[in-house]
Amino acid sequence: MTTYLEAISDGLREEMRADDRVLCMGEDIADFGGAFKVTDGFLAEFGPDRVMDTPLAESGIVGTAIGAAVVGMRPVCEMQFADFIACGFDQLVNVAGKMHYRQGLAVPITVRLPSGGGFSGGPFHSQNPEAWFMHAPGIKVVAPSTPEDAKGLLISAIRDPNPVCFLEHKHLYRRAKGEVPAGTYETPMTARVARPGEDLVVIAYGAMVHTALEATDDLDGARVEVLDLRSLVPLDEAAILDSVRRCSKVVVVDEANRTCAAGAEVAALIAQRAFEDLDGPVVRVATPDVPIPFSPPLEQAVLPSVDRVKEACRELLEY
Amino acid sequence: MATQEVRRPYPSPEREAADDGVALLRYMLLMRFLEERAMNLYRQGKVPGSFYDGFGQEAVSTGAAYAMAPEDRLCVLHRDLAAHLVRGVEPARVLAQYMGRAGGITRGRDGNVHFGDPSLGCVGMVSMLPDMMLVATGMAMAFKLRREPRVALTWFGDGSTSRGDWHEAMNWAGVQRLPVIFVLENNQYAYSTPLSKQFAVDPVQRAGAYGFPGVTVDGNDVEAVHAVTREARERALAGAGPTMIEAVTMRMHGHAAHDDMRYVPPELLEEWSRRDPVERQERRLAERGVDVEAVRNEVRAEVDRATEEALAMPMPEPSQATEGVFCEGEAVPLGDGRPVR
Numbered sequence A: 001m002t003t004y005l006e007a008i009s010d011g012l013r014e015e016m017r018a019d020d021r022v023l024c025m026g027e028d029i030a031d032f033g034g035a036f037k038v039t040d041g042f043l044a045e046f047g048p049d050r051v052m053d054t055p056l057a058e059s060g061i062v063g064t065a066i067g068a069a070v071v072g073m074r075p076v077c078e079m080q081f082a083d084f085i086a087c088g089f090d091q092l093v094n095v096a097g098k099m100h101y102r103q104g105l106a107v108p109i110t111v112r113l114p115s116g117g118g119f120s121g122g123p124f125h126s127q128n129p130e131a132w133f134m135h136a137p138g139i140k141v142v143a144p145s146t147p148e149d150a151k152g153l154l155i156s157a158i159r160d161p162n163p164v165c166f167l168e169h170k171h172l173y174r175r176a177k178g179e180v181p182a183g184t185y186e187t188p189m190t191a192r193v194a195r196p197g198e199d200l201v202v203i204a205y206g207a208m209v210h211t212a213l214e215a216t217d218d219l220d221g222a223r224v225e226v227l228d229l230r231s232l233v234p235l236d237e238a239a240i241l242d243s244v245r246r247c248s249k250v251v252v253v254d255e256a257n258r259t260c261a262a263g264a265e266v267a268a269l270i271a272q273r274a275f276e277d278l279d280g281p282v283v284r285v286a287t288p289d290v291p292i293p294f295s296p297p298l299e300q301a302v303l304p305s306v307d308r309v310k311e312a313c314r315e316l317l318e319y
Numbered sequence B: 001m002a003t004q005e006v007r008r009p010y011p012s013p014e015r016e017a018a019d020d021g022v023a024l025l026r027y028m029l030l031m032r033f034l035e036e037r038a039m040n041l042y043r044q045g046k047v048p049g050s051f052y053d054g055f056g057q058e059a060v061s062t063g064a065a066y067a068m069a070p071e072d073r074l075c076v077l078h079r080d081l082a083a084h085l086v087r088g089v090e091p092a093r094v095l096a097q098y099m100g101r102a103g104g105i106t107r108g109r110d111g112n113v114h115f116g117d118p119s120l121g122c123v124g125m126v127s128m129l130p131d132m133m134l135v136a137t138g139m140a141m142a143f144k145l146r147r148e149p150r151v152a153l154t155w156f157g158d159g160s161t162s163r164g165d166w167h168e169a170m171n172w173a174g175v176q177r178l179p180v181i182f183v184l185e186n187n188q189y190a191y192s193t194p195l196s197k198q199f200a201v202d203p204v205q206r207a208g209a210y211g212f213p214g215v216t217v218d219g220n221d222v223e224a225v226h227a228v229t230r231e232a233r234e235r236a237l238a239g240a241g242p243t244m245i246e247a248v249t250m251r252m253h254g255h256a257a258h259d260d261m262r263y264v265p266p267e268l269l270e271e272w273s274r275r276d277p278v279e280r281q282e283r284r285l286a287e288r289g290v291d292v293e294a295v296r297n298e299v300r301a302e303v304d305r306a307t308e309e310a311l312a313m314p315m316p317e318p319s320q321a322t323e324g325v326f327c328e329g330e331a332v333p334l335g336d337g338r339p340v341r
């Protein structure tokens, strides 16, 4: 069994072995191995040129990665926490995201974003910033929930000719375990049915896939489908519409703040394209629009819990 | 022809210097005449949006770009049209770019000087200043780690030195001793903001604090800019790290076409008009026996032809407005520019 963290590490290591254009850049990633130890041992294997400790400068990390990418490298940037991408936002959105459209120049960079809450990280170490980048044209956004997908999607992200935000959920690092194929393989940027069902579908991604599975594992005998989006850009519209067609009732779960979250886009898609298939309102469970508080009872009060998802599903099933 | 490849064996260094001098003048003239033409097209309503030029600053982009080899890489800013011309962009495509035509370098996706021809080793700027400092730094980082004898260069304005990306790039380049050249175009104003409101310490003095030299050069002397950039390039190739070059010049027009720059004292403009970089190079070449008028006529004719060609180019197809957001094929890295010598 491999943890989600080991799978990310493994994917990065395998791809660095397979392609010498791949290099890692980030704060404290070389000798120290990264704040979460994803690049532990990399320095010894790949040397300081390819496992680069950078100054504390997120705009610098993303900006120089863009420069390296357009001259032929495949940089993988680590944000120490996803939250700090706010300091590299401009380079990612304005320089990387618009480059291909404007000048036909590809920017193959991957930005690893350790995201999410649930462990008292507080307002600056718990965010889920994926929607910021969904809203910015030209950036792909993926968010795996299992070790197997984490490895495969990271490899897909590195091989993709576009800037890709790779959301790795911190709460899954050591909790999510599973079998992971050896060697390199690509996981497609499409959705995956995590558990088939027909009475209701819960649509989620990242850590919320686990919350959804747990919440609906034994829900008064209802057969609940869980659709793991895996990729937010591109969004697998066909898979979403297919699940809705089969299940007719939908709960969309986001760990991110509610307004304009990925789930809002999913709900809008369903409202427009699957209205006739619905047997009830599209129900959303998300974090309210507040900064993620530090103290455990406060944090637990805002993050979507197993109980909240259960309750939302029960209500909708009875509708 | 200014855009033709000049590749001849040089009988002597003096001869080389003389030919370079003519080429430098040609690129400055080509920039000046093209921008004048674009301004006319703007007044005729053929250039949408706004129009920015580098009148009076032609020596800075010409001299610096001319010092770079085809395999070097450039991030070109908004007063630097000549850099594109030196790299080999055809003048007609520049005018088409201003007019939002399908034949412009960005095919109508971006306007004015926001372009770079990737096949010629250039990345076009974004509006956010000075974001390209970091992109150039990253190119140099790749050159260094691949141990390639190549250099990256970018220009930036005095105003943009106040933003954080400037510091991040200067610091990064210094820490890693990268083969990168930063050319500050000190044109006295950032839009309406004079230097005195921009910084307490001149940026060229700050270079030392980042661990590499800052040198000041007369930004209206194209041969001086060329020479100092060549030296910086040699330094970079020798592994001695970055150089910051401060080219002191003056923005002789408004920030953009709409700006009457009433905030600039007239005496200042008068003083700088006596130091016009184009006239200065013409005088120098005339003393060396060059037929300057012939060069002018040649360049004018080239701009006329380019104008006709650009005006004949179609506008982009509206149906293509949503295409090409993502790269669907292979990521192709930047290509080489055209050899200048």
Ligand SMILES: Cc1ncc(C[n+]2csc(CCOP(=O)(O)OP(=O)(O)O)c2C)c(N)n1
Binding pocket: B079, B127, B128, B129, B130, B156, B157, B158, B159, B160, B161, B163, B185, B187, B189, B190, B191, B251
């Ligand atoms: C980050 C950012 N803020 C504001 C602007 C709007 N703006 C465009 S050019 C300019 C002045 C730039 O001055 P400087 O860097 O000295 O370059 P110059 O135009 O004088 O060549 C401003 C404020 C911008 N482009 N980027």
